[in-house]
Amino acid sequence: MELFELTIHELHERLKKREISSVEVTKDCLDRIAATEPQVNAYITVTRDAALSAAETADKRLAAGDADILTGIPVALKDIFLTKGIRSTCGSKILADFIPPYDATSWLRLKERGAVLVGKLNQDEFAMGSSNETSVFGPTRNPWNTDCIPGGSSGGSAAAVAARSAAATLGTDTGGSIRQPASHCGCVGLKPTYGRVSRYGVIAYASSLDQVGPLTRDVTDCAIMLGAVAGYDPLDSTSVDRPVPDYRAGLTGDVSGLKIGLPKEYYIEGLDPDVKRSLDAAIETYRGLGAEFVEISLPHTDYAVAAYYLIATAEASSNLARYEGVRFGHRTAEAGGLMEMMSKSRDEGFGQEVKRRIMLGTYALSSGYYDAYYLKAQKVRTLIMQDFLKAFETVDTILTPVAPTPAFKVGEKTSDPLQMYLSDIFTIPVNLAGTCGISVPAGLSGDGLPVGLQLIGKPFGEETILRAAHAFEQATTWHQRKAAL
């Protein structure tokens, strides 16, 4: 088997035994990037020289016998992560030339373990989008069918895993931006509990919702990556100081007696038949493994998208105020007064979706509308959180679809923002509740596109959803199916 086909844990076994070197693995990965990029466009920047140099260092560590499981493994990061000395654009013209002076904590943790950065990945601009079409660097294509979107906003992170042009990647998830592309690209993607992973050095979109997480080939790799990046960081005051479990050790394969909730509000009339068929089959698989199903209700589900698009845009309008053309980022060539310089720099530097969200958020926070929109949305958020807390009194995890349909065609929803927003209907409530969720491959549509299932966990219940996802993976072969690319 080609090296680029191997998972982190498979590569590690061979690296540890010195059957292969990190330089070989990294070169193979760089060749794979060169071979797949013309069709996929998953990468914004490929860090070839730095990667080969890091691979040499990793090989020395492996030879000295002080290697971590990630030492010498080629990984890539969504371009929202700051990487010292390496351009970090967030998919935007306004940061097209931005070279950060420091590293994001999550990347630093991978780097300290000896992971090899092969590049920075394409994404929706400022993580605002569900299709990777809002990137100023052009859309990323789905490796399973390049006429289709890979999902978003971590579309490059999912596409690179599906194209096997990185062993694993990191993304961010504000309303589904890890889980939805993972589902569309047939990989595993986990959005951890709010506070589980540091966001220091991650470009902010909506600060009460943003969270960092891994996208991987299988659940074991997902557990490895989460364990590497999770944990308290004094540089992020929203990170939570509690021990990080050994997630991989928790993958026992045992789900007998596990109580799985099926929320009636998610199994709606008109659910895509491919999605429904995959979920029905998954329920049967879990029954066979000894899990028990309980019908539950999350009564405020239907209000989540509306609440999200007020809270997220309000926070975005505030976070994106920092791009004013003074300290970093694009500045207009048309000078004038200070106000004109800022307003023109922002108009030229931001794309249409970003401007739309800044406008909505500014409106929702503006005088006379704050109570009617922003405060109302925060109150509805409380009701949505209470739905989950109540459900978790009786169940261990909740099984739902990830996205209402398999990947749609490039260009299909770009003219109708509201339709695009509604494609996140099953993922957004998890962010509003601040809890965790994982997407795992669970089927293929009639057109051969991947379909994922979502397991939602209690706050800091990552161990349970990883165990349940792993048991499903062991009982099925969907994770072994690969994009024909």
Add this chain to the structure above:
Amino acid sequence: MKITREEVEHVARLARLALTEEEKDTLTGQMDAILAYVDKLNELNTDGVVATSHAVPMENAFREDVVRPSIGIDNALANAPARVESFFRVPKVIE
């Protein structure tokens, strides 16, 4: 109509976005549709419901007030669109 073109112009000024005339037209229609959609929140009675601003219950996060190295002037200015000596250069502020 949930929002008028004049309101869009006002919000654009608040947000420091020098929108083109075409952008103002498009955004008026799109924001109107989105605001009509989010109106569904008013179906819910939220009297007495506490607003959630943060998903994880949390007290203030304090740390010891110790001196740490900072990134320094040259690093801080490295991405500036324009600089003079150790300053960010901006257009004239006071007319």
